[in-house]
Amino acid sequence: MPLFLQSMLKLYCYIFFIAAVSFLYACGNSASARISTDPKWQNLQLIAASKTIIRSGDIILRSGKDFTSYRIRELSDNDKTYSHAGIAFVQDTNVYIYHITPPDLDEPLSDTAMRMEPLEKFASPSHCFGFGIVRYQLSDSETGAALHYLDSLYKKKVSFDHYFDLEEHQKMYCSEMVDNTLHYASHNRIVLHRKYFTKLQALKAAKYFHSTLDEVNRRAYISIDNLQINPFSTSIHNYVFIK
Numbered sequence: 001m002p003l004f005l006q007s008m009l010k011l012y013c014y015i016f017f018i019a020a021v022s023f024l025y026a027c028g029n030s031a032s033a034r035i036s037t038d039p040k041w042q043n044l045q046l047i048a049a050s051k052t053i054i055r056s057g058d059i060i061l062r063s064g065k066d067f068t069s070y071r072i073r074e075l076s077d078n079d080k081t082y083s084h085a086g087i088a089f090v091q092d093t094n095v096y097i098y099h100i101t102p103p104d105l106d107e108p109l110s111d112t113a114m115r116m117e118p119l120e121k122f123a124s125p126s127h128c129f130g131f132g133i134v135r136y137q138l139s140d141s142e143t144g145a146a147l148h149y150l151d152s153l154y155k156k157k158v159s160f161d162h163y164f165d166l167e168e169h170q171k172m173y174c175s176e177m178v179d180n181t182l183h184y185a186s187h188n189r190i191v192l193h194r195k196y197f198t199k200l201q202a203l204k205a206a207k208y209f210h211s212t213l214d215e216v217n218r219r220a221y222i223s224i225d226n227l228q229i230n231p232f233s234t235s236i237h238n239y240v241f242i243k
Helices: 003-026 030-036 039-051 067-073 140-156 174-186 199-209 213-217
Strands: 059-064 084-091 094-099 115-118 128-136 233-240
Touching: 039 094, 039 233, 059 067, 084 140, 084 174, 094 140, 094 174, 140 174, 199 213
Parallel strands: none
Antiparallel strands: 059 084, 059 128, 084 094, 094 115, 128 233
């Protein structure tokens, strides 16, 4: 079954469960029924439920609502669901996400340094259609190494790479950050697939990167959907927010 249909099926099951609970509460308390069927409340419950599943080192994908996210999704060939990715750090009951985004998303134009933000902000329903969890086969020591590497990037304030250049290590885009982290933690055991732009993608990318077609065509990149298509990865769950 396609990933999107699996996600929708799980969502419908969750909605059915919420509706059933709401009905039971409605028998004795109409106010509880109104609260439990509120979309904002249900979306918060989705995020809360995900926090019981997410582990440190998990890749957290999100599907942004903004125009830039639509453009980034178009660079994926197999699955255009997600537009951005980060890596989770779990501390007690809190989940934080290390990630880097371009300034035209949710960062000031003057500051594109790497972020470590709560899951609630990273996957806020106000600017996301939903989010997903992907888990790589990392040992405890490899997960620790991944977090150490991410923390070093965070302290160095590594910023967003507008040119999507895999040879430039002082700046990174989100899937490049994931790839570098997996490389470091697994001692090159895990490598993400590189690809080249199609003719149509190259035209769009050149405009987006403010670059020439020749430069874009020479440049390999790692698309968001490649984070899910890897022999060492497993898609754990996909959450679709209720409108």
